[in-house]
Amino acid sequence: MKISVVGSGGWGTALALLLLENGHEVTLWSYAEEESRILCETRENPMLKGVALPAGLGLTTDLSCVRGCKIVVLATPSFAVRSTAHRVAPLLDAETVLVSVSKGIEKETSGTLTQAIQAEVGAEHPVVALSGPSHAEEVGRGVPTAVVSASEDQGAAELVQDVFMSPRFRVYASDDTVGVELAAALKNVIALCAGCCDGMGCGDNTKAALMTRGLTEIARLGVAMGGRKETFAGLAGVGDLIVTCTSMHSRNRRCGILIGKGTPPEQAVKEIGAVVEGYYAAANAKALADKMGVEMPIAAAAYEVLYHGKDPHAVLTELMTREKKHEIEDSWV
Ligand SMILES: NC(=O)c1ccc[n+]([C@@H]2O[C@H](COP(=O)([O-])OP(=O)(O)OC[C@H]3O[C@@H](n4cnc5c(N)ncnc54)[C@H](O)[C@@H]3O)[C@@H](O)[C@H]2O)c1
Incomplete structure (x- = not known):
């Protein structure tokens, strides 16, 4: 499955590696040119020292990487989730599922991050929150981890569960976003x-x-x-x-x-x-x-x-x- 991870901090990178290992076609988008240059040149993220980025992982600063993706993972800090969803929205295919992996509450609205994403991308796109006890440093090293995939849309929660599940990353589905x-x-x-x-x-x-x-x-x-x-x-x-x-x-x-x-x-x-x-x-x-x-x-x-x-x-x-x-x-x- 074609998947883009938008945000190449420690968490976005660890999840991109997990999805790649699960056999998906993955592109990791960086907000900053400099950040992308470091990833491309060193094939390592400074936030995940010692974890190599395989050649199969696409690296880009071009947000059109989300075109044609069945799933787009948003992995920016919480303050940038709405603005990033706003930029991504016009590029999405019909029915692309959005996954929020950031942890925060939107300052301006006091709403949740999936609510902010939903408002930007429109009701036709299911939105899922993926969360749980999961340090990027450990997921990047393949340490056994379990998380929750939550959405009001059962099909979307279970799709995300399937796509992320691995012998070292167990995902439970939930309807309590x-x-x-x-x-x-x-x-x-x-x-x-x-x-x-x-x-x-x-x-x-x-x-x-x-x-x-x-x-x-x-x-x-x-x-x-x-x-x-x-x-x-x-x-x-x-x-x-x-x-x-x-x-x-x-x-x-x-x-x-x-x-x-x-x-x-x-x-x-x-x-x-x-x-x-x-x-x-x-x-x-x-x-x-x-x-x-x-x-x-x-x-x-x-x-x-x-x-x-x-x-x-x-x-x-x-x-x-x-x-x-x-x-x-x-x-x-
Ligand atoms: N690190 C973890 O172990 C972990 C685990 C679970 C959830 N999270 C959550 O994931 C989110 C990201 O965390 P992280 O650890 O990857 O952060 P990070 O500090 O490692 O990286 C943040 C990324 O956001 C980018 N960014 C900065 N400003 C931006 C903007 N205005 N628009 C778009 N992108 C911007 C940066 O370039 C960087 O790539 C946070 O909400 C965090 O709570 C982190």
Whole structure:
């Protein structure tokens, strides 16, 4: 099958290699001429050191590579998803399926990324979100990984499942696009907080509490927005949360560690040198929680640290000394 991957960062490249290995005809599109030149000359992506790009992988900066493709994978940072979909839209064949693999919430609309793509490409193109615990560095090396292919369109979700499935990349299909995408975007906020705890020298207890309560509030917002509760206990939910909060591959966690050690947030984001989606998602989470009237104390605390320079130590004390609660909200009712 002819497939284009639009966005040649670490994730787009790892997925392009996986699709190539699965026997598809794959072209990887780069946003920047310089990025494409490096890929062509070295046959390696600096984000995936030691992983060779085989001669069979097409490399281009010409977006017309999407013409004639049955599937187009969008793998840009979340802020560029709508503009990229807008550029791609007039070049698509009828019924081309779009796959969003970015993790974020659109800043301007507070909508999901598949909603932004759908608005740009039109209703005739099914849109799928592919998400789960999946570091590019590991998928690029063929480390066994499992993810979710989510769409309201069952045929499209299952097509994407078939196309990506391999003995080292297992794909589950889901109809809960909203839940999968919100889980993917919001866990990055919790990963930033987890890194922050590590940077401040907190222990395993603190991180476990943060992850558990973080998932609770992610699910609270997700369900309020139409997602299914079970999705948050699945690969795109707790699965991705575990991997992002515990791994040094996670740039969100690494950014949080710098902040926890005292680096100002904006400088920490710059030092990471690649997109830190959790930084932007924290602002989206705050806006969405306010709009939906959903309580998200950890996301609100992250927002204060990231955007108002509040001291993470003070924020941690405030979180620990909030009014007492029942763990399960409807206990004894
Ligand atoms: N890296 C991972 O392990 C991983 C795993 C799953 C999901 N994701 C998600 O995939 C998305 C991309 O992540 P990545 O790791 O590949 O990022 P990256 O920082 O490695 O690369 C980002 C790519 O986007 C391109 N880009 C920058 N500005 C652009 C613009 N205005 N228009 C179009 N393209 C532009 C860059 O040239 C670069 O190729 C993110 O949303 C991320 O959360 C990443």
